[in-house]
Amino acid sequence: MLFNYTSVDNKGQSIPGSIEAVNIDIAINSLQRRGLVVSSITPADAPQGFLKKNISFFDRVPNGAVVILARQISTLFEAQVSALRVFQLLGEQQENITLKKALGVISSDLQGGSTISKALAKYPKIFSDFFVNMVVSGEESGRLDQTFQFLADYLDRSYAVTMKVRNALIYPAFIIITFFVVMILMFTMVIPRISAILIDSGQSIPFITQVIIVISNFFVNYGVFLFILVAIGGIFLFRFFRTDAGSASISRFKITVPYIGVLYKKLYLSRISDNLNTMILSGIPMLRVLEITTSVVGNKVYEDILKRSYEAVKAGSALSDAFAKSPEIPGIMMQMIKVGEETGELGNIMKTLAKFYQREVETTVDTLVSLIEPAMIIVLGVGIGFLLVSVLLPIYNLSSAF
Numbered sequence: 001m002l003f004n005y006t007s008v009d010n011k012g013q014s015i016p017g018s019i020e021a022v023n024i025d026i027a028i029n030s031l032q033r034r035g036l037v038v039s040s041i042t043p044a045d046a047p048q049g050f051l052k053k054n055i056s057f058f059d060r061v062p063n064g065a066v067v068i069l070a071r072q073i074s075t076l077f078e079a080q081v082s083a084l085r086v087f088q089l090l091g092e093q094q095e096n097i098t099l100k101k102a103l104g105v106i107s108s109d110l111q112g113g114s115t116i117s118k119a120l121a122k123y124p125k126i127f128s129d130f131f132v133n134m135v136v137s138g139e140e141s142g143r144l145d146q147t148f149q150f151l152a153d154y155l156d157r158s159y160a161v162t163m164k165v166r167n168a169l170i171y172p173a174f175i176i177i178t179f180f181v182v183m184i185l186m187f188t189m190v191i192p193r194i195s196a197i198l199i200d201s202g203q204s205i206p207f208i209t210q211v212i213i214v215i216s217n218f219f220v221n222y223g224v225f226l227f228i229l230v231a232i233g234g235i236f237l238f239r240f241f242r243t244d245a246g247s248a249s250i251s252r253f254k255i256t257v258p259y260i261g262v263l264y265k266k267l268y269l270s271r272i273s274d275n276l277n278t279m280i281l282s283g284i285p286m287l288r289v290l291e292i293t294t295s296v297v298g299n300k301v302y303e304d305i306l307k308r309s310y311e312a313v314k315a316g317s318a319l320s321d322a323f324a325k326s327p328e329i330p331g332i333m334m335q336m337i338k339v340g341e342e343t344g345e346l347g348n349i350m351k352t353l354a355k356f357y358q359r360e361v362e363t364t365v366d367t368l369v370s371l372i373e374p375a376m377i378i379v380l381g382v383g384i385g386f387l388l389v390s391v392l393l394p395i396y397n398l399s400s401a402f
Contacts, residue, residue: 003018003019003024003027003041003042003043004016004017004018004041004042004043005017005018005019005027005031005038005040005041005042006038006040006041007031007036007037007038019031024041024043026112027041028041060098060125061096061098061099061102061125061126062096063159063162064159065094065096065099066126066127066131066155067152067155067156067159069090069099070131070148070151070152070155071152071155071156072090073086073090073148073151073152074145074148074149074151074152076089076090077144077145077148077149078145078149083110083116083144084107084110084111087103087106087107087110088107090103091103091104091106091107098126099126102123102126105119105122106119106120106122106123109122115139116135116139116144117132117133117135117136117139120132120135128295128296129292129295129296130275130279130292130293130295130296131151133279133284133288133292134147134150134151134278134279134282134284135147135148135151137279137282137283137284138282140283141282141283147282150278150281150282151278154274154275154278157274157354157358158271158274161267161270161271161358161361161362162267164361164362164365165263165267165361165365168365168368168369169260171369171372172372172376175376175380176376179380179383183383183387184219184223186387187212187215187216187219187220188216188219188220188223191212191213191216191391192216192217192220194391194395195209195213195216195217198394198395203394205394206390206393206394208386208389208390208393209390209391209393209394211390212387212390212391244300247300248300248301248304250300251299251300251301251302252300252301254299255268255299255301255328259368259371260368262364263361263364263365263368264299265328266357266360266361266364267361268297268298268299268302269329269330269333269353269357270354270357270358270360270361271296271297271298272293272297272302272306273333273350273353273354273356273357274350274354274358275289275292275293275296275297276289276293276346276347276350276354277347277350277351277353277354279292279293280346280347280350281347281348281351286313286319287310287313287314290306290309290310290313290319291310293306294306294307294310301328302328305323305326305328305329308322308325308326309322309323309326312325318338318341319337319341319346320334320335320337320338320341323337333353336349336352336353337349337350337353
């Protein structure tokens, strides 16, 4: 692979050049052995100029692909295939270009003597801290095959729970958006024509129809300004939610909103329990377990709880006592953790908790779906019925007059 580099000489002047190497680390080491001070180095085939700013959406690797990859790695390790050959085989058959390139570089790193964990750590957007630290634990214990099996099982469970929640919320979101689009089209295209006919007829217009006409006139005359206002508000909200305060606000909203909040709480508790279970059973120290779980829980409120618990455990407190200071952690979870600490079976206790909260998430999703569908039918029926009555009533009066 060809790399373009820029080095700095003794006078501080930049000197461009190129070097052929298996990967970027080997290229840098080769240049340093020549006594060069490297200021920048990039692959020769990397896009330049404006195109250098890749759109991250097209470079992302779906979670589903990582789940399948973990299961494939686990299977090949169980079959006693060497680590280098595992990543070479998987890299050759990948359809996702980003993952294919990453596995190719990882294979090169392994061939150059790198450990698996160090090679994976170069791609944090693909392999999370949790993934890498599990591999570190497997390398240290000499149980990489078992570690990848744990990882594959964990990612399968986590992905299944997350997708169940996401799919449950997609349907009502789609229906609501469709409803608003249809209503806007009615108010801007259909109602104005009907209202013109009714006004020209000289008949008295019912109050309910007058309300609909006023709303329609507002959308026709000021709809563009409303759209601009909503767009500006959306941009400000997007920017605000990317700040720490905004992230904390949306995280708090997720777990406090009626009905949906219960689902999110159980989802995060399931994620915490499953992370603790998998890493504790893999022999990772508790402080490192809490540190990694903080980075993957996905909610600012629970991140803060885990950070405070980390500091408390670091100061000598038990995990159950640290969790007891946070009302977001239910009593049953603290009691189970306390039992696990007293019996030395914390890993198995967390496994039981993880299964419990996974079942709770599935039950809550099924309950919400069964409630959302009739509720949406009622609300949409009332809205459409109101609109139809307001339109058909004056038309009926008009036709009766002849």
